[in-house]
Amino acid sequence: xxxxxxxxxxxxxxxxxxxxxxxxxxxxxxxxxxxxxxxxxxxxxxxxxxxxxxxxxxxxxxxxxxxxxxxxxxxxxxxxxxxxxxxxxxxxxxxxxxxxxxxxxxxxxxxxxxxxxxxxxxxxxxxxxxxxxxxxxxxxxxxxxxxxxxxxxxxxxxxxxxxxxxxxxxxxxxxxxxxxxxxxxxxxxxxxxxxxxxxxxxxxxxxxxxxxxxxxxxxxxxxxxxxxxxxxxxxxxxxxxxxxxxxxxxxxxxxxxxxxxxxxxxxxxxxxxxxxxxxxxxxxxxxxxxxxxxxxxxxxxxxxxxxxxxxxxxxxxxxxxxxxxxxxxxxxxxxxxxxxxxxxxxxxxxxxxxxxxxxxxxxxxxxxxxxxxxxxxxxxxxxxxxxxxxxxxxxxxxxxxxxxxxxxxxxxxxxxxxxxxxxxxxxxxxxxxxxxxxxxxxxxxxxxxxxxxxxxxxxxxxxxxxxxxxxxxxxxxxxxxxxxxxxxxxxxxxxxxxxxxxxxxxxxxxxxxxxxxxxxxxxxxxxxxxxxxxxxxxxxxxxxxxxxxxxxxxxxxxxxxxxxxxxxxxxxxxxxxxxxxxxxxxxxxxxxxxxxxxxxxxxxxxxxxxxxxxxxxxxxxxxxxxxxxxxxxxxxxxxxxxxxxxxxxxxxxxxxxxxxxxxxxxxxxxxxxxxxxxxxxxxxxxxxxxxxxxxxxxxxxxxxxxxxxxxxxxxxxxxxxxxxxxxxxxxxxxxxxxxxxxxxxxxxxxxxxxxxxxxxxxxxxxxxxxxxxxxxxxxxxxxxxxxxxxxxxxxxxxxxxxxxxxxxxxxxxxxxxxxxxxxxxxxxxxxxxxxxxxxxxxxxxxxxxxxxxxxxxxxxxxxxxxxxxxxxxxxxxxxxxxxxxxxxxxxxxxxxxxxxxxxxxxxxxxxxxxxxxxxxxxxxxxxxxxxxxxxxxxxxxxxxxxxxxxxxxxxxxxxxxxxxxxxxxxxxxxxxxxx
Numbered sequence: 001x002x003x004x005x006x007x008x009x010x011x012x013x014x015x016x017x018x019x020x021x022x023x024x025x026x027x028x029x030x031x032x033x034x035x036x037x038x039x040x041x042x043x044x045x046x047x048x049x050x051x052x053x054x055x056x057x058x059x060x061x062x063x064x065x066x067x068x069x070x071x072x073x074x075x076x077x078x079x080x081x082x083x084x085x086x087x088x089x090x091x092x093x094x095x096x097x098x099x100x101x102x103x104x105x106x107x108x109x110x111x112x113x114x115x116x117x118x119x120x121x122x123x124x125x126x127x128x129x130x131x132x133x134x135x136x137x138x139x140x141x142x143x144x145x146x147x148x149x150x151x152x153x154x155x156x157x158x159x160x161x162x163x164x165x166x167x168x169x170x171x172x173x174x175x176x177x178x179x180x181x182x183x184x185x186x187x188x189x190x191x192x193x194x195x196x197x198x199x200x201x202x203x204x205x206x207x208x209x210x211x212x213x214x215x216x217x218x219x220x221x222x223x224x225x226x227x228x229x230x231x232x233x234x235x236x237x238x239x240x241x242x243x244x245x246x247x248x249x250x251x252x253x254x255x256x257x258x259x260x261x262x263x264x265x266x267x268x269x270x271x272x273x274x275x276x277x278x279x280x281x282x283x284x285x286x287x288x289x290x291x292x293x294x295x296x297x298x299x300x301x302x303x304x305x306x307x308x309x310x311x312x313x314x315x316x317x318x319x320x321x322x323x324x325x326x327x328x329x330x331x332x333x334x335x336x337x338x339x340x341x342x343x344x345x346x347x348x349x350x351x352x353x354x355x356x357x358x359x360x361x362x363x364x365x366x367x368x369x370x371x372x373x374x375x376x377x378x379x380x381x382x383x384x385x386x387x388x389x390x391x392x393x394x395x396x397x398x399x400x401x402x403x404x405x406x407x408x409x410x411x412x413x414x415x416x417x418x419x420x421x422x423x424x425x426x427x428x429x430x431x432x433x434x435x436x437x438x439x440x441x442x443x444x445x446x447x448x449x450x451x452x453x454x455x456x457x458x459x460x461x462x463x464x465x466x467x468x469x470x471x472x473x474x475x476x477x478x479x480x481x482x483x484x485x486x487x488x489x490x491x492x493x494x495x496x497x498x499x500x501x502x503x504x505x506x507x508x509x510x511x512x513x514x515x516x517x518x519x520x521x522x523x524x525x526x527x528x529x530x531x532x533x534x535x536x537x538x539x540x541x542x543x544x545x546x547x548x549x550x551x552x553x554x555x556x557x558x559x560x561x562x563x564x565x566x567x568x569x570x571x572x573x574x575x576x577x578x579x580x581x582x583x584x585x586x587x588x589x590x591x592x593x594x595x596x597x598x599x600x601x602x603x604x605x606x607x608x609x610x611x612x613x614x615x616x617x618x619x620x621x622x623x624x625x626x627x628x629x630x631x632x633x634x635x636x637x638x639x640x641x642x643x644x645x646x647x648x649x650x651x652x653x654x655x656x657x658x659x660x661x662x663x664x665x666x667x668x669x670x671x672x673x674x675x676x677x678x679x680x681x682x683x684x685x686x687x688x689x690x691x692x693x694x695x696x697x698x699x700x701x702x703x704x705x706x707x708x709x710x711x712x713x714x715x716x717x718x719x720x721x722x723x724x725x726x727x728x729x730x731x732x733x734x735x736x737x738x739x740x741x742x743x744x745x746x747x748x749x750x751x752x753x754x755x756x757x758x759x760x761x762x763x764x765x766x767x768x769x770x771x772x773x774x775x776x777x778x779x780x781x782x783x784x785x786x787x788x789x790x791x792x793x794x795x796x797x798x799x800x801x802x803x804x805x806x807x808x809x810x811x812x813x814x815x816x817x818x819x820x821x822x823x824x825x826x827x828x829x830x831x832x833x834x835x836x837x838x839x840x841x842x843x844x845x846x847x848x849x850x851x852x853x854x855x856x857x858x859x860x861x862x863x864x865x866x867x868x869x870x871x872x873x874x875x876x877x878x879x880x881x882x883x884x885x886x887x888x889x890x891x892x893x894x895x896x897x898x899x900x901x902x903x904x905x906x907x908x909x910x911x912x913x914x915x916x917x918x919x920x921x922x923x924x925x926x927x928x929x930x931x932x933x934x935x936x937x938x939x940x941x942x943x944x945x946x947x948x949x950x951x952x953x954x955x956x957x958x959x960x961x962x963x964x965x966x967x968x969x970x971x972x973x974x975x976x977x978x979x
Contacts, residue, residue, distance in 0.1 A: 008042055012031070012073060031073075031076050046070055046086070046090070047090045050074070050094075051090075051093055053066055053067045053070065054067055054097055058097065065105075068106065071106075071109045072109075074091075078116060078117065078120070088122075088123050088124060091122070091124070092124060092127065092128065094113060098110055098111065098132075099131060111132065111135050111136070114132040118133070130183075132159065133159050136156045136159060137186045137187065139152050140153050140155075140190070140193075140195060141186070141195065143195075144195070153199060153202050153205065154201055156190075156205060157201050157204065160208055163208075163212060184213070188220045188222075188223050189223065190205060190209065191210075191220040191223060191242075197231075197232075197234075197235035197239060198234075202238070203241060203245075204245075206220075206239065206242040206246075210242065210246035210247075211246045214254070214258045217255065218258065221262040221265070225265070225266075228266075228279065229279040230278075231282060233282075236289075237285065240285075243259060243262075243290075244290065244293050247299070247302070248298070260302055264310070266287065267287060267307060267310050269283060270284055270287055270329065271310050271326050271329065272310070272317075274321070290303065291303070291333050294333065294336065300337075301338065303333065304336055304337075304338045307333065310326075311329055311330060314326030314329075315330060315355055315358075320364045320366075323359075327367060327370050327371060330352075330359075331373075334378050334382070335349065335382065335385060353394075356371065356375050356378075356394060357393075359371035359374075359375075360372065360375065360401070365407050365408035365410065366408075368408055369411045372398060372402050373414045373417070373418060375398065375418070376415070376422060380428065383425055383427045383428055384427065398415055398418075398435075399435055399438050402415055403415040403416075409445075409448065412442070416439060416442060416453045419439070420458075420459035420460070421459075423459045423460060429463045429464070433463065436466075440471050440472060443472060443473075443477075447485065447488065450480060451487050451488050454472075454477075454480070455491055458491065458494055458495045461495075468495065474496075474521075475521070477492050477495065478492075478518075478522040479522065479525070481493060481522070481525040482525040482528060484524075489528050489532060490532055490535060493529050499514070500517070500518045500529060501515075501533060501545070503537045508544070508548045511545055515530075515599065516599075519602075530601075530605040530606045531606075531608075533609065534609045534613060539615055540624070542606060542610055543621060543625060543628055544624070546603055546606055546632070547627065547631060549599050549602065550628070550631040551631070552599065553599060553639055554635050557639060559590045561642070593645055596643075597647065597651055600648065600655055604654050629659065629660070633656075636652050636656040637666065640653075640656075649674070650692075650696045653697065654696060657699065657700040657704065667700075668701060672701060675697040675701065675713065678691060679717065679742040679746045680741070680742055682743070683743060687745075689749070690749040690750060694746070698750055698753055702760050707760070707763055707771070711754070711768065711771040711772065711774070711775050713742050713750065714751045714775055715774060715778050717741065717747025718744065718775070718778045721744035721748075721802050722778070745802050745805075748802060748805045751775070751809050751813075752812075755809065765820065769821070769823055772813070772817065772820075773822060773823060779813060782806040783838070786803050786804075787845065787846075789803075790846055790860065790861055790864065791841075791845040800856070804860065804863055804864065807867060811835070811838070811868065814834045814871075815831055815871060815874060815875075815878075818832075831875070832875060832880050832882070832885055835872065836888065838868060839888060839889070842868060842892075843892055843895060846865070847865075850862065850865075850901070865896065866903070866904065869907040870907065873914055876911070876915055879918060879921050879922075881918070883924065887932065889911065890912070890932070890938075890939075891935070893911060894935075894938060896908055908939075912936055912941040913941060915936065916936055
């Protein structure tokens with residue numbers, strides 16, 4: 001028989017060693033097919049082998065993997081219900097050695113076997129339960145994945161029967177005191193474990209633990225009390241639900257009293273505790289779950305009993321924080337009534353109403369604001385519980401006192417917000433029609449109060465028969481909209497949407513007429529309204545509205561052409577669907593130019609915000625959006641050709657700049673011609689200022705990737721400035737007519753616009769480095785000319801202001817090109833080397849002459865020095881400086897001080913503090929540090945904290961230069977507030 005069992009075991013072991021599902025199924029089948037006479041000897045042999053190998057593993061003579069096949073056989077036998085004494089002996093043996101094993105696959109397999117044994121309540125399961133359950137709890141408390149935690153907690157939940165006093169349960173009280181204490185300590189940890197608090201089964205087990213024993217419940221509360229300050233909101237909610245479930249299960253028992261006392265302790269600390277804000281909020285989150293379940297009458301009575309000694313004393317406390325906390329709970333638990341008789345309930349409610357009046361008149365503004373929000377919320381939810389005289393009384397206090405509370409803007413805001421919330425209850429509408437007009441003074445209040453009142457008006461549109469324009473002057477609303485403040489403008493635009501853009505309008509002409517009306521009332525509000533249009537209206541009606549504008553504009557162009565040719569018929573191309581949309585415009589005269597201008601502005605503004613929406617790629621909107629782009633392209637091209645108004649042309653260009661680049665190539669040529677005309681203005685002696693139209697042309701050309709052409713005009717104007725310094729010999733006869741050159745003053749203003757706008761900076765540095773370096777070369781020649789003219793005592797300078805501006809822009813462009821690769825040599829451009837050469841000529845050729853200069857020449861020299869000092873400070877702020885550069889700058893500053901020019905002192909004094917602050921960036925060793933420190937002492941900045949040489953040696957000037965390369969939007973000059 002033993003030899004037969006050994007042979008059978010040898011056949012089964014290969015299947016048990018395999019981890020495949022097929023092998024396991026085959027093993028299960030073969031065990032079930034074994035004759036009953038072979039089972040006893042087989043499992044006896046398995047037990048002997050298992051016992052031997054496990055003991056050898058404990059003595060470290062064998063590996064854990066050699067035991068696993070025998071455990072697999074035990075698992076399969078238990079699943080096949082082929083039980084015998086040998087298998088029972090195996091279960092008891094494995095349970096006994098489980099505490100001796102270290103974590104690993106063997107221990108996990110033994111634990112799984114014991115869990116299944118106890119779960120099936122097989123022979124002797126009670127003897128196995130304590131070790132197995134303890135191990136299950138330990139594993140479930142460890143940090144693991146959520147799926148694994150669910151399995152572990154499910155096994156714990158299945159084994160909880162061993163804690164009960166039922167017929168098959170093990171009485172926990174009868175455990176050894178030490179074992180009981182250790183077990184309770186572990187079980188208490190479950191109540192604050194994220195694993196248990198993250199799933200529903202964990203909540204179920206925590207509820208069970210709370211009902212088990214008084215000592216265990218108190219231990220759980222102590223841990224909960226310590227963990228609440230840092231507990232996640234979802235965990236707090238689940239824990240509170242566990243307390244509610246447990247209390248309901250043990251209601252009217254001593255254990256329920258224990259749980260009630262624990263919850264009352266949390267209530268006490270929530271009202272009276274001097275705790276951190278986060279701790280306080282977590283306590284209120286716990287209590288809020290209890291309050292939400294107060295519809296259960298027994299639980300409501302429990303809350304009444306628990307809160308009675310805490311809440312009413314807290315509402316009358318002298319400490320404002322206690323009153324505030326008690327008021328939060330009071331409004332959150334209303335109506336918390338102890339009696340069921342109507343008469344007695346009315347007495348309790350009367351007391352509650354008195355508390356509301358007291359809180360609305362509290363001395364502390366934060367309590368009054370809380371009371372306003374609470375009272376209005378309760379009137380919204382429990383309006384029928386408020387007697388008529390109480391409604392009027394509370395409303396009078398709210399409107400006449402709290403809504404006029406000068407010491408509490410929050411109260412004024414809460415009144416408006418509360419009234420807006422009351423709109424959701426139809427029973428309050430009659431009262432709101434009386435109260436809302438009394439709040440019209442909110443439009444003259446602070447920004448937040450204005451926002452809340454406009455929100456109230458928007459909500460009140462849900463009241464039948466309510467007309468918001470009777471309580472708020474539309475002109476005032478438009479002036480608020482024109483301010484462009486984000487929240488307020490959005491709220492006002494939402495309120496006025498149907499007044500000026502009705503997405504449900506059957507006649508599209510109405511929205512066009514309202515567009516013209518809005519502009520006539522308030523042009524600034526017009527721009528803000530259409531910028532907000534995509535936030536307040538569906539996208540499909542907006543697309544159709546813009547298509548209608550394009551069709552109207554095209555129709556008007558055709559009317560103009562027919563009028564000029566003395567024909568009064570509409571074009572045949574509009575006889576189809578387009579003409580159907582525009583029947584109202586037949587037999588009409590062409591629109592006024594102002595109306596056309598307004599529609600173009602509306603088209604550009606709305607299209608700009610609409611094009612940013614991802615929803616346009618949907619199947620519903622994509623075809624109409626493509627049609628709009630095509631139609632808009634045709635519209636701007638036709639409109640630009642037929643108008644002579646400069647302002648309208650600029651508006652058309654603004655709209656065209658929003659279209660894809662390929663759709664506006666012909667307009668870019670015309671725009672470039674316009675820009676040249678703007679820049680070829682003769683110099684009449686007065687200072688020229690670049691017009692807004694010219695700036696719009698520059699923006700349009702840059703958006704069309706024509707910035708290189710703009711830079712070409714700049715180069716042309718700068719070369720003209722250079723030619724003025726070295727005029728050509730006059731000739732008596734000219735054989736050609738030269739094109740008028742661009743005005744240097746206007747050209748330099750265009751360059752400044754390009755270099756000082758972050759958006760245009762990025763465009764130039766990304767796509768137009770070649771023309772930028774060409775411009776830099778031309779400006780370098782201007783700087784050289786300026787150097788020569790200022791250095792020569794009898795030199796005569798023409799266009800002095802333009803020369804200074806060109807020098808300033810030369811330094812600015814040098815700053816921006818730092819780190820860029822030269823298009824020819826592909827070497828990185830280093831701005832500090834150029835600044836160093838400029839400093840050298842100023843120091844060697846200009847500074848010695850300044851003391852002897854007088855008049856305008858001295859002013860020019862000083863201005864050149866000031867411009868250079870400004871960019872020098874920016875070099876240190878950008879962390880490009882080296883130690884050698886810093887030494888030269890400090891020596892240069894010392895020479896500037898020796899000239900005793902008062903107007904330079906302020907610019908000089910701003911640089912040493914910057915060098916002191918960023919000294920650790922460019923100083924590499926102690927010798928350099930001591931040199932810089934000695935030079936700084938001359939300027940009163942010698943207290944430089946010494947850094948260790950090892951700390952400095954890790955930095956190199958090259959690394960700093962690479963790390964500090966400028967971005968397109970980095971300002972050349974940093975404000976003093978950054979120092």
